[in-house]
Amino acid sequence: xxxxxxxxxxxxxxxxxxYRSLRGVLDLFWRRYVKDDVDCRGTLxxxxxxxxxxxxxxxxxxxxxxxGVDFSIEAVRFCRGRGQERSAMGSAMxxxxxxxxxxxxxSFDVLCHRSIPDKLAPLREMRAVLKEGGLLFxxxxxxxxxLSSHDAAVYTNHRFTRSEVVDMxxxxxxxxLAVTYWNTLLFPIILVVRLWRKLVPPAQSDLARxxxxxxxxxxxxxxxxxxxxxxxxxxxxxxxxxxxxxxT
Numbered sequence: 001x002x003x004x005x006x007x008x009x010x011x012x013x014x015x016x017x018x019y020r021s022l023r024g025v026l027d028l029f030w031r032r033y034v035k036d037d038v039d040c041r042g043t044l045x046x047x048x049x050x051x052x053x054x055x056x057x058x059x060x061x062x063x064x065x066x067x068g069v070d071f072s073i074e075a076v077r078f079c080r081g082r083g084q085e086r087s088a089m090g091s092a093m094x095x096x097x098x099x100x101x102x103x104x105x106x107s108f109d110v111l112c113h114r115s116i117p118d119k120l121a122p123l124r125e126m127r128a129v130l131k132e133g134g135l136l137f138x139x140x141x142x143x144x145x146x147l148s149s150h151d152a153a154v155y156t157n158h159r160f161t162r163s164e165v166v167d168m169x170x171x172x173x174x175x176x177l178a179v180t181y182w183n184t185l186l187f188p189i190i191l192v193v194r195l196w197r198k199l200v201p202p203a204q205s206d207l208a209r210x211x212x213x214x215x216x217x218x219x220x221x222x223x224x225x226x227x228x229x230x231x232x233x234x235x236x237x238x239x240x241x242x243x244x245x246x247x248t
Contacts, residue, residue, distance in 0.1 A: 003074055005153045010053040010078045017211065017219035018183075022108065022139060022240075023059050024227050025182055029244045030063065033135055033177060034104065047102045047129060049092050049122065050110035054079035057087065064104065069095065071115065092122035097129045105130055108139040114157035123172035130247040136174060138243035140165060142181055146239065148194050149201060165241055174245040181238030185226050186219065190239060 013019035034044075044064035051057050051068025052075050060066035061084070069090030070076055079087035090096040092110050105126045111119050126136055141151065141159040151159075162179055169176050183190070211219070229235065 002153050002155075003072075006053055006072065006074045006078060010081075013053065013055045015216065017216045017223065019055060020220055021183070021223035021227075023056065024224065025139070025230070025242050026056070026059070026106070026137060028227055028230060029137060029178060029242065033244050034063070044104065045102045046104040046106060047095075047097060049095065049105060049107035049126060050113075051075065051079055051084075051087055052108075054082040054084045054087065056106060056108060057084045058082055060106065066106075069097075092116065092125060093118075095125045095129050099128050100131050102129050102134060103131055104135045104137070106137045109141060109154070109156070111138070112141050112151075112156045112158050112160070114155045119158065120168060120172055123168060123174070127173045127247050132247060134247045136243065136245045136247065138165075138241075138245070140241045140243070142237075142239055142241050146191070146194055160241055162241055165243060169243065169245050173248050175248050176243065176245050178234070178242075178244040180230060180234045180242055181240065182226065182230065182235055182242050183223065183239035184235045184237060185222050187238055 042065065046060050046064040046066040048057050048060065048066055048068040051070045054068065054075075057066050057068045057079060067086035067088075068079060068084065069088055069092075070079070071089065071091055073089055076087050076089055088096070092107070093116065107122070107126065110116070111122055116122060130136065141156060142161065144159045146159055147156065162181060166176050166179055169179075226235070
């Protein structure tokens with residue numbers, strides 16, 4: 001990721017509609033698959049692979065004992081700035097963690113990175129650090145033809161399809177529990193915007209332009225409605241793919 005993008009992410013991800021909605025989707029599937037009570041929060045070991053500037057680590061701190069690794073020292077500095085001291089440099093291709101050390105692994109928008117030519121290698125590493133029966137939560141961007149200026153800024157070189165992700169999980173030793181698209185209700189609008197930006201590329205990434213408070217509130221409400229739908233159905237298309245899987 002470009003170094004200036006970390007600063008932008010750190011400044012916006014607590015309030016930005018997309019990041020808030022991603023944490024909302026995590027909360028939905030966490031409640032479905034993780035025993036989340038007071039007794040286990042002090043002992044539940046969670047690893048955030050590609051923890052970025054630490055907003056997800058901060059969310060996880062209310063549910064478990066998380067630690068994070070990121071390839072960038074700049075990202076780790078931002079995590080420490082949030083008070084997330086259990087964060088360190090590390091590669092998703094060779095996780096610096098004990099084998100079978102974690103109950104849950106979380107990894108958001110990491111496999112898509114251009115520094116990972118073998119998209120299965122991080123999955124094998126995540127399986128190795130999980131306990132038997134441990135849980136994996138992934139988020140991945142959907143559809144290669146939707147590459148955007150933000151993808152360029154964060155060095156995304158691959159966007160996925162649901163069937164591709166299911167195949168990757170099974171080959172890597174995971175049982176898919178839920179694999180759904182999301183950011184579905186906004187898909188038609190964002191599709192038009194992204195196709196236009198392919199013709200007229202913006203000078204800045206998507207985040208750098210910001211979102212007005214009114215737009216942010218409206219978009220958050222729309223995705224809140226979408227999460228209500230996700231409680232009962234698997235969404236058939238969308239801008240992202242969310243995964244819950246179990247280590248076999």
